[in-house]
Structure formats: structure tokens, C-alpha cells
Amino acid sequence: MxxxxxxxxxxxxxxxxxxxxxxxxxxxxxxxxxxxxxxxxxxxxxxxxxxxxxxxxxxxxxxxxxxxxxxxxxxxxxxxxxxxxxxxxxxxxxxKDWERSWMDNFKPIPCGDRLWICPSWLEPPDPTAINLRLDPGLAFGTGTHPTTFLCLTWLDQNTRPGDTVLDYGCGSGILGLAALLLGADRMDGLDIDPQALDATRANADNNAIAPSRFRVMLDDQDLDPHYDLVVANILAGPLCDLAASICSRLRSNGKIALSGILEHQADTVLAAYAPWVDFEPRASHDGWVRLNGRRRQ
Known part of the structure; x- marks a missing residue:
């Protein structure tokens, strides 16, 4: 009406x-x-x-x-x-059919050489690619935001078979689930919002990812001691506050990607992680920054 x-x-x-x-x-x-x-x-x-x-x-x-x-x-x-x-x-x-109008504007997104994020109501543009079927829902993360895109392209380049992955602040689970489709062996997702855990489980089911390959949790006490890859797409303030805790979960020589960072905040975040991480050149997109590097041995 x-x-x-x-x-x-x-x-x-x-x-x-x-x-x-x-x-x-x-x-x-x-x-x-x-x-x-x-x-x-x-x-x-x-x-x-x-x-x-x-x-x-x-x-x-x-x-x-x-x-x-x-x-x-x-x-x-x-x-x-x-x-x-x-x-x-x-x-x-x-x-107006607002749902149909909104769906018409949500398109598949290429995220590197191998990975596409594709809504469930569309056929993947490249059926031979790794296609993560994901619909926007209650939890943040669809691939359209620059910070999510920056993390996805990093995962596309850095995920290897057998990797264990920590998605710190998992939201919709888009990053951890993408890593599983890219060949990671196992993923743990951590978030403070119970809806994020529900969204991650639903998106895993939509992509035929076996429950045995991932866990989602609210308490970091349930995490494994160390992971091969850690990705945290949250905000600069929490990233700085949690630097020691996040780095403690990254194995020696393991890889880390941090995003949710504005360009003017990047140096502050770099300084917070400097005691543990050797960083590579930063990546930027639409005023947002991804910082990535390796845990020192």
C-alpha cells in the first residue's frame, strides 16, 4: 500500500x-x-x-x-x-516491491583471481570459480564494503590447503567461510553478537560447508592456541586494544590481515602490532586500509 x-x-x-x-x-x-x-x-x-x-x-x-x-x-x-x-x-x-528492487542492485563481486561473492538468487558469472553464496542478513559482511573486499582479496592470495583460520569478529562469517572454500582446513569464528553466530552457521549451510570444519563462539577462551591465518575486520580502536590477544593466537610466521581502519588510523594500528608483526605495504580502497604481515619467529 x-x-x-x-x-x-x-x-x-x-x-x-x-x-x-x-x-x-x-x-x-x-x-x-x-x-x-x-x-x-x-x-x-x-x-x-x-x-x-x-x-x-x-x-x-x-x-x-x-x-x-x-x-x-x-x-x-x-x-x-x-x-x-x-x-x-x-x-x-x-x-513498491522493495525486496525485488534491492535484490536487483546486489550483484556478484569478484575478489581476486579465484573467489566470487554471489547472492543466492543469481547464477555465478564463472561457475568454475570459487563461489561463496551469501545473502545480506542480520550480521555485517556482504563483500560490498571496502574493508570486507580488502580482506577477501587477501584471503584469495594467501589461503593455502590445510590452513587453520581465525575470523576475529566474524559477523556474517564471510571471511572465514571464504577461507574454507579457498582450501583452508578449519575455521573458528569469534564475535560478541549471537546473531553473528547464527548468520555464520546459516551461510555455511548455504555453501554446503560441513559443521565439522568450523566453530563459532562468543568467548575467546574457547579458541585454539594458534592459527595459521588470522583476519580481523573490526574497528581501529578495538584492534589496538586487542592487539596482544589477537597476536597471541597467531602461530610463529603465521599471516595476519587487519581491516576496518581509516587511512588516518593506520599508523596507530601499525604501532599497536609492531611488537609482534612484520608488516607488508598497506592496501587501500575508498579511504579504508588493510594492514597485513607475518608474526615474527
Whole structure:
């Protein structure tokens, strides 16, 4: 069915109050979007940053009177002493097969010489390649983000038969599962989100990967002592905090790849791992960096 779509430009500090006002007015869904294409990268811990210029959007029953709704929200803003940051815009959002539209825009991704990431509803462009069938879901990781792509291309070049792999912060399991398809013998995935473990299991099943070849866990106490390959695609802050713990799981002369790092953060992460790892030249893609190297003997 169609929806009445309303957009209110505001400031970050007013979003909670405006969300409450929208919900009280009968809003069915609330979304926050960037008004000016201003990136928000890694947040300060304990904060949930928003863009300096934020637009709060709401979906209402299309039969509501748009003028009356606009007036109601303007009255609420006035009562809360919230100044308008621009005109309130209403429009009818026509019904659409959003799932089909989204699926049409998700294409197979080549990640090096051997590996493709391919959604389940499409035939692989190269049936003879190593094709990881993966659908976006609750956990992060589809191959489209530069940090994931950088790690996948590294795995394509560095995974060898018999390798044991630790996917630190496994999300959807895309990195560890790709390593298994590329010839690794066994993979352990670690994440703090239980949904990530469910997503990894589901994606393994979709790729006919036997449960005996991988484990997923929430507690690093359950990990093996050492792995041949360690890949960690998280954020720069946690990467630095966990440097000693992550490196302790990498065998002597084992290979490591770190990502989730912005270009201006790379030197800080390098310094955190310098006591254990000899790094190769960094790889960059769209402002993000992958650091990779070997554990010193």
C-alpha cells in the first residue's frame, strides 16, 4: 500500500524528542538520514553519533491529512522549543516491491583471481570459480564494503590447503567461510553478537560447508592456541586494544590481515602490532586500509 512520507530536517540533539512526537502522531516507522552527505566514521566509545544536519523521516497511513499532520508536528516542535531547520516535507510514497528492487542492485563481486561473492538468487558469472553464496542478513559482511573486499582479496592470495583460520569478529562469517572454500582446513569464528553466530552457521549451510570444519563462539577462551591465518575486520580502536590477544593466537610466521581502519588510523594500528608483526605495504580502497604481515619467529 502507499504511505504518507514526512521529512523533518533537524539537529542531532532533537532526534529523540521528534521521534517521540512522530510515534505519538501515529507514525509506523522512523528513519534518520544524513541531510548533507557528511560521513560519520568510528564513534567515540559510549556515544552514538549522528550527522550535524540530520533528517528524521516517518511513514504514516496514506489516508491521513498531510496538512493537519504537518501542523500537529509544528505545534509539538513549538511546545518543545525545537526550531525548524528547514521546511517539513510530505509526499505520497507509492507501493513498491522493495525486496525485488534491492535484490536487483546486489550483484556478484569478484575478489581476486579465484573467489566470487554471489547472492543466492543469481547464477555465478564463472561457475568454475570459487563461489561463496551469501545473502545480506542480520550480521555485517556482504563483500560490498571496502574493508570486507580488502580482506577477501587477501584471503584469495594467501589461503593455502590445510590452513587453520581465525575470523576475529566474524559477523556474517564471510571471511572465514571464504577461507574454507579457498582450501583452508578449519575455521573458528569469534564475535560478541549471537546473531553473528547464527548468520555464520546459516551461510555455511548455504555453501554446503560441513559443521565439522568450523566453530563459532562468543568467548575467546574457547579458541585454539594458534592459527595459521588470522583476519580481523573490526574497528581501529578495538584492534589496538586487542592487539596482544589477537597476536597471541597467531602461530610463529603465521599471516595476519587487519581491516576496518581509516587511512588516518593506520599508523596507530601499525604501532599497536609492531611488537609482534612484520608488516607488508598497506592496501587501500575508498579511504579504508588493510594492514597485513607475518608474526615474527
Amino acid at each position: 502507499p504511505w504518507l512520507h514526512i521529512k523533518i530536517p533537524t539537529l542531532p540533539e532533537h532526534t529523540d524528542a521528534l521521534e517521540d512526537a512522530l510515534l505519538l502522531a501515529g507514525c509506523q516507522a522512523v528513519t534518520l538520514v544524513d541531510s548533507e552527505d557528511q560521513p560519520v566514521f568510528e564513534p567515540i566509545r559510549g556515544t552514538t553519533p549522528l550527522w550535524q544536519h540530520t533528517t528524521i523521516q516517518g511513514l504514516f497511513d496514506h489516508e491521513l491529512d498531510a496538512n493537519a499532520l504537518t501542523q500537529q508536528l509544528q505545534d509539538a516542535m513549538q511546545a518543545m522549543k525545537i526550531d525548524a531547520q528547514g521546511p517539513i516535507i510530505t509526499e505520497i510514497l507509492e507501493d
